[in-house]
Amino acid sequence: MRSFRRGLQLLCALLALSAAPWAAAASDAVEDKLANGLRVIVKPDRRAPVAVMLLLYKVGSVDEVTGVTGVAHVLEHMMFKGTASVPAGEYSRLIAAAGGRDNAFTSNDLTGYFAALQKSELELALRLEADRMANLTLSPEEFAKEIKVVMEERRLRTDDRPRSLVYEQLMAAALTAHPYRNPIIGWMNDLENMRVEDAREFYRHWYAPDNATLIVVGDVDPAQVVALAGKHFGGIPSRSLPVRKPQEEPPQLGAKRVTVKAPAELPYVMMVFRAPALRDAERDTEPYALEMLAAVLDGSQAARLNRTLVRKERIASAADAGYDGIARGSGFFYLSATPTPGKSAAEVEAGLRREMAKIIEHGVTQEELERAKAQAVAQHVYERDSMLAQARQIASLEAAGISHRTVDLQLRKLREVTAEQVRDVARKYFRDDALTIATLDPQPLAGVKRKPPPPGLKHVQ
């Protein structure tokens, strides 16, 4: 509980997705819908007397407009700042007193609020969640304090982290029109100029039962959960939601390159290609092939980037690849690497390009593909060990418009991918004209020596 993820999932989350991000638990969940449009998904898991509730709003940073970037996330923070009947901070106190843990997160596509409790306390979480869906106070005083917290969060996670800046600049350069170009936490100047009215407006537009999905995983009776949902959420009227504009990105007309100068020791290179996201779990083939492509490159320590760039050629200290294919907007394929001390950003970039070229020319081996599939199969089981992970998986699928019921189908489709399909998607999407690349150009630290002082010997007083 020392780390507070009442915040965003940024770069790391994206990059961590190398192994089958949507290969989920067995799809034995129950689904229902209230008259006001609230969807309810219940997935029984009786391994412990616990229930995890996750309320998903299908609204994220992608729904923000110019000048108020970051408001989706700021509103997420404000959701803990009180309603007409539950004063600021009381939400967390009530959940804590019930032995529960709560938090929330904002992504490009969605905002999620969750609480994990012993199963007998589930109703408390539902009652509080329903209350703040309809009755949030959004007081100017609380806003004035919380916006400062969010700016601290931006300093901590982005401004003082060169690689986060690289990712931020990479996406801002890769996209021209689509709002995925903006950071989830928002640009600092937008945060500085944000008013409580901005959060209020966002709340009024998007926090409605017909824009939400209640997900419960745990030792519960689905019918009872649906009844409880009706009791607490049933009275909240549905709302006509604003029209969502597609804001499609125009075709990229050539490679783009960005340099980020920031205090650091080692350079860092990050590349992104636009790629399709999963839309139709049954008919699509490319997203599955892209997932296998990512796994062949970086699904394990045995995968190509580690084996070649890190262990054999020793050009890179670290090399990563990942495909993010569960999204309301475009999907993306990422590659990144840190050069070994003494090697340059250009060398490591060339190394990544060589690995891509090898697959384009020669494809992947059957052995590699089988290995990637074995990992997807195992991951499918391992993910069921955490109830929260299961709930979050359902949330990210549903927010992207993919039914949680397709998780087994998705695993099946992954296992059907052929080596030719992997080579084909590499050929199609690893195109230089579709590439954006950002490089960290390390700068010496201003005003201090590069090495911190030895113990107790030197300090400024």
Next chain:
Amino acid sequence: MFNRLIALALPAMLAVAASPASAILPIQHWQTANGARVYFVENHGLPMLDLSVDFPAGAGYDRPAKAGAASMTQRLLRAGADKMSEDDVEQRIADVGAQLGGRFDNDRAGLSLRTLSSARERQQALDVFARVLRAPAFPRAVLEREKVRLIGSLKEADIKPDTIVARTFYRLAYGDHPYALRDTGEVETVQTLAREDLVQFHRRHYVARYAVVAIIGDVTRAEAEAIAEQVTRGLPKGGAEEPVLPPVKGLAAGTARTIPHHAAQAHIIIGAPGISRTDPDYIALFVGNFVLGGGGFVSRIMEEVRSKRGLAYSAGSYFYPLQREGPFVISMQTRRDQATQALEVAQATLAEFVKTGPTEEELAAAKRNIVNGFPLRIDSNRKIHEYLALIGFYRLPLTYLDDFVKNVERVTTADIRDAFQRRIRPDRMVTVVVGGEPAKAADAGAR
């Protein structure tokens, strides 16, 4: 990577579970033929298996001149063993979808494995695991490569305020105790590491009779017994004397350091050596700390620093109990020109808490959270596995979780106040501020 404060906060939290009845967590315990201690929970809920083998081989067993030997030993276990090359190891593990990981902290080091429980997958993964643990090759070429990688990441970390604040704190709080050593070693010491250092460290510390085997998952008792034998057979026999850690000296006086840094945020730590894993004050201090800064959004530090004043995104405190006295730490980050204010708020909050302790209401709320939240602490194989490894390594009673909840329920506000007053001296804290507005922060550091 030296991310001690973040990485170490987690086990500190995990260590506090409580259990209404051991029937909920029926731990089976025995010893292998060569003396390794085994802790097993049979659980057929999912077709998978978690296994770990840990040794007293953490960074605390490093010598200053060779700091990093412990970490490098653990890191290179998987770099080839028993006629398998490094690539062989990685491919065999990956081919069956298994995950080979490990633990490395101040006290403990070892390997862990997650695998499907089906026969082919399990057998292949266990075979690699056992061979890697028993007969690591420590290839010279891989060692040289890993030294270069590590030194690069140490240099990268060395310019970051979170690293600087943690390193400085540990040095000032622990002096010449090995807990002061950076767990991965320093650039200068890593450079000196040779294959022979790792071979010796492995021989001395990865010893069968010190091993703690923790197993949970979809296997029977008989299978677990066979697995425990398989993964400990042939481990080094070790010397006559078990490695021990020296005692930690308490701080005679407070120390303050302010180190300039360009970062947008100042990083702040206030702390001191705290408690050992078997400390009699552990429960009182743990429950008290929940109120002070361990309880997240319902804690005083979070309330004062974040909720009331908007000074930080993350602010809190924790005890990290170890074999010897692990640290008590308050930490936060704030915009550089607010460092003085944030530090003063945290210091005042600590002083007030030590003086008067928690209120009855605060204690009742803390107990409700800890006791009612018990099921959450053992709701996955991964969490239970952590407890098995912890109970085993620190030789805690098998009823540890059951006892814990009873002791939490019993603790009083007077117990907590008393324990804090004896153990936490606000005037003897190590205070480190990295960054911030120089003149003001320097003043504050001396307070």
